[in-house]
Amino acid sequence: MAEAVEVRKVAQESGEFEPKIVAFLCKWCSSAGSDLAGVSRLQYPSNAVPITVPCSGSVSPIYILSAFNKGADGVLVSGCHPGDCHYLKGNFFARRRIYLVQKLLQFIGVEPNRFRMSWVSAAEGTKYAQVIADFVKDLKPLGPHGKLGAKR
Amino acid sequence: MVAIEDIRARARTLLESGEVRAVLGYQRGSAGTLAEPAFLTEPQQAASLVWDPTCIHNLALYLVNEKKRQRTQRSNDKRPLAVVAKGCDSRALVVLLQENHIDRSEVVILGVSCEGGGVIDPRKLTRALAGRAATTVAMDGADAIRVGTASGETTLPASELLADRCLECARAYPELYDTLYGDKAEGRSYSPRFAALNTVAEKPLDERRAYWNAHFERCIRCYACRAVCPMCYCDECVVDSTEFVVTPNTSADEKANRIRWIQRSPDASESAMYHLVRAMHLAGRCIDCAECERVCPVNIPVRLLNNVLEREALEAFEYVPGTDPGLPSLISSFRDGDPNDFVR
Structure with a gap:
């Protein structure tokens, strides 16, 4: 944690934009996957705030x-691969819903790259x-998002 | 041709026999040209029913409101309500049936076909008449509308007066009814489906953002769009949490830490959030009656937000809301072939 704060501080000092990402990770797969990335000592950016759901x-x-x-620059929703859901079909429902949210966000002018869904297994x-x-x-390259409907 | 006498006669018989508690229909309004919703309980009132292109309101709303009202009443009058329903109103009823919000035995549907026409947009009418007040509005064939003013009658093309949703409507006849008035007219010659949506959706991203920013900034959060929507029947809405009761014992901590998903302040971002949440809640349920857009006091094109999801539902999931009361809802169902390539 302290290390992550350190990395961010260095980045801020260098003046480079560091996006804030909110990552909704499913408890059974993606959250365990992020754990594995941690215990395997993989180096990856510390911009994502994981929220286990x-x-x-x-x-x-x-x-x-x-x-x-509330000011996130990007949002990631990550779950089990289709067919691997712990609750059998939760991720199929998610896929349909997230697809609609994505289209709606794009329609009001949020860049497609700001919102993403991924399948990550444990x-x-x-x-x-x-x-x-x-x-x-x-x-x-997209820069800070501001908020929904905010002027840029 | 819809014979209004037939609807009146049917309403009278229903009320005389005591088969229904009330008849919901349209009567001449007391202000302006537009018809107003009528709540008839006596047989002799049936003569006041009207049917013309000014019958704009979606009467499914009053069925929902009446159900809400009745829950708090002592009377246990379980007789059904009769509703005069246009194509879009009947599709709203189908969605309410699909969600088991109402039971088929609670409603008698007097379906009225728009017969290739539709209802007018009051804003377009005012513009076309350059401020003069219309006294009568009637369809003149399928492509013209006869408008009477104090200084005489004019005939205007239907495409200039009809509401956007009517111009785009592909099924201007009731989906579900007990009795049908007028003929089911297939095939229409106005605009293609989603024409209004496409003019906005085809703009580049930056322009789209500026367009919606301007609209969201103007939103005064009067919630008229929510109040008029027959699908917005939740007891508690996410934007005003009535469940959080402040008592003398509520601590400052509890007050400070309660979840506020959407702030009440009409800030552009909060308003955007309100409109997007409403659009998501109406995904696969909105039957495009465009009442939200009509009642908006600051002319926000609210309908387009619902349209974009309606189009996605159609294109990606082949789902058309309001067709079959037995169908599972869009959000609570899935298929193996749903789009997957957008997921990484």
């Missing part, structure tokens, strides 16, 4: 909108690190 299907659209409303620590690294890479 019981299932990607439990991520209400209001969580996502609220994250943007064994895919490297994939989790890659997803976060890619997300940060894509968010940096």
Whole structure:
């Protein structure tokens, strides 16, 4: 943690924009995947704030909108691969819902790259690190998001 | 041609026989040209029913409101309500049935076909008449509307007066009814479906953002769009938490730490959040009656936010709301073939 704060401080001092990402990780897969990335000592950006949720299907659209409303630069929803859901079909419901949220956000002018969904299993620590690294890479050129409906 | 006499006669018989508690229909309004919703309880009132392109309101709303009201009443009059329903109103009823909010035995549907026409947009009418007040509005064939003013009658093309949703409507006849008035007219010649949506959706991202920023900034959060929506029937809405009761024992900590998903201040971001949450709650339920857009005092195109999800539901999930009361809802169902390539 202290190390992460240190990294951020260095980045801030160098004047580079560090996006804030809110990551909703399913308890059974993606959260375990992020754990694995940690215990495997993989190096990846520390921009994502992980929030463990019981299932990607439990991520209400209001969580996502609220994250943007409260100033997140990017939001990630991550769950088990289709067919691997601990609750059998939670991630199928999530997929449909997230698809709609994504289209709605794009319609009101939020860049498509600010909101992302991924499937990360408990064994895919490297994939989790890659997803976060890619997300940060894509968010940096976009700059700060401000809030929903805020002028830029 | 819809014979209004038939609807009146039917309303009278229903009320005389005591089969229904009341008939919900349209009567001549006391202010302006527009018809107003009528709540008829006596057989002799049936003569006041009207049907013309000014019958704008979605009467499914009053069915929902009456249900809410009745819950707090002592009377246990379980007789159904009769509702005069246009195509869009009947689809709203289908969604309410689909959600088991109402039971089929609670409603007698007097379906009225728009017969290729529709209802007018009062704003377009005012603009077309350059401020003069219309006294009568009637369809003249399928493509023209006869408007009477104090200084005489004019005939205007229907495409200039009809509401956007009516121009785009593909099924201007009731989906579900007990008795049908008028013919089911298929095939319409106005605009393609989602025409109004496409003009906004085709703008580049930056322009779209500026467009919506301007609208969200103007939102005064009167919640008229919520009040008029037949689908917004929740007892507690996420924007005003009535469940959080402040008593003398409520600590400052509890007050400070209660969850506020959406602040009440009409800040652009909070307003955007309100509108997006409402759009999400209406995904696969909104039947595009466009009442939200009509009642908006600051002319925010609220309907487009619902339209964008309606189009996605159609294109990605082949889901059309308000067609079949037996269908599982859009959000509570899935298929293996749902789009997956957007997920990393």
